[in-house]
Every structure is written in C-alpha cells, then in structure tokens.
C-alpha cells in the first residue's frame with residue numbers, strides 16, 4: 001500500500017498538516033509521502049490519496065482544484081480523502097451557532113463529491129501570521145475588519161488531525177468489498 005498526501009499551500013501551514021499525516025501513515029507501517037500538487041510525477045503509482053488545500057476566499061487553491069479535475073478518472077477509482085485548512089481562531093461555531101468546519105466547506109467540495117466520490121472531507125483549523133503575508137494579501141494587515149475575522153495564531157488541532165490520519169490508515173488496512181463481487185460472502 002503506497003499512499004500520497006497531496007497538498008497546496010500558500011504560507012506552509014497546509015504543507016505542515018500534509019507532512020504530519022504522511023508521518024502518521026508511516027508510523028502505522030504504510031509507505032507514504034507528502035507531495036506538493038506540482039511534484040506528483042506519476043499519480044497512477046499510488047494506491048490511495050489524501051488531498052488537501054488551504055482555503056482562500058471560500059475556495060481551494062487553483063493547483064489543488066486542477067489536481068483533482070486533471071486526475072478525476074484515476075481518483076474516481078482509488079480511495080481518496082480530502083481536507084481543507086482554513087478557519088482561524090478558537091471559536092468552533094459562528095454567530096448562528098453553526099459549526100465553523102461545516103460553514104467553512106470550500107465551494108468546490110460538493111462537485112468533488114460527485115466526480116471522485118471521496119471517502120471523507122475534513123476541515124481543519126489553520127494558521128494566520130500577518131507578518132508573512134505576500135503582496136496580494138498585505139491589505140489584510142491594515143483592514144480593521146480583518147483583525148476580527150482573521151485572528152493571529154496557529155490553530156491547527158494536531159490531536160484531531162492525528163485521529164483522522166489513523167482512521168484512514170485503519171480503513172486502508174480493511175479491504176473494501178467490490179460492488180457486485182461475492183468476495184467475503186458466506187457460502188451455503
């Protein structure tokens with residue numbers, strides 16, 4: 001079983017999540033590596049995929065969307081798990097009491113469910129460090145509203161991410177019945 005954790009990340013925090021998941025997989029005895037979307041040479045070499053992107057303005061990064069759509073036929077026939085890294089802060093619900101991880105689901109995930117049928121999609125809290133913002137995002141530093149919407153800090157929940165990684169490793173250890181096959185059916 002060879003798994004790849006594919007990621008798209010602007011400032012590195014999503015890459016950190018991807019590397020952590022790959023490390024957890026290796027600790028369970030699986031062959032696994034984390035790769036940027038642009039560094040996956042032969043996707044067909046992998047038996048399982050975890051694909052994650054940072055979320056900007058309610059969307060996955062372009063390269064992550066393109067990885068999914070460009071490999072849709074392959075991914076539809078492999079076990080795939082998706083994650084998004086986005087919400088910031090320590091609040092887990094919004095003003096209406098809705099779970100932020102549900103509210104923060106990026107726009108493209110519904111379409112991905114149709115085309116590649118992922119086993120799961122998870123939203124993890126992310127990181128915001130205004131001192132690291134690139135040119136395109138620098139206005140965020142001076143907008144007063146941004147200070148409330150974008151609290152500074154590292155909000156990644158490593159226990160949550162680890163539990164998810166272990167659940168994937170367990171699922172991959174358990175062979176799935178192929179639809180229409182009698183494998184595993186009781187004789188008699």
Ligand SMILES: Cc1cc2nc3c(=O)[nH]c(=O)nc-3n(C[C@H](O)[C@H](O)[C@H](O)COP(=O)(O)O)c2cc1C
Pocket residue numbers: 008009010011012013014015054055056057058059085086087088104125126127128137140
């Ligand atoms: C300009 C900007 C826009 C953002 N938009 C969203 C968003 O729409 N939804 C969300 O959940 N997080 C949003 N975030 C938070 C990022 O997704 C979070 O900081 C993430 O951890 C960044 O990942 P990266 O370090 O891998 O780029 C935004 C952050 C910035 C700076």
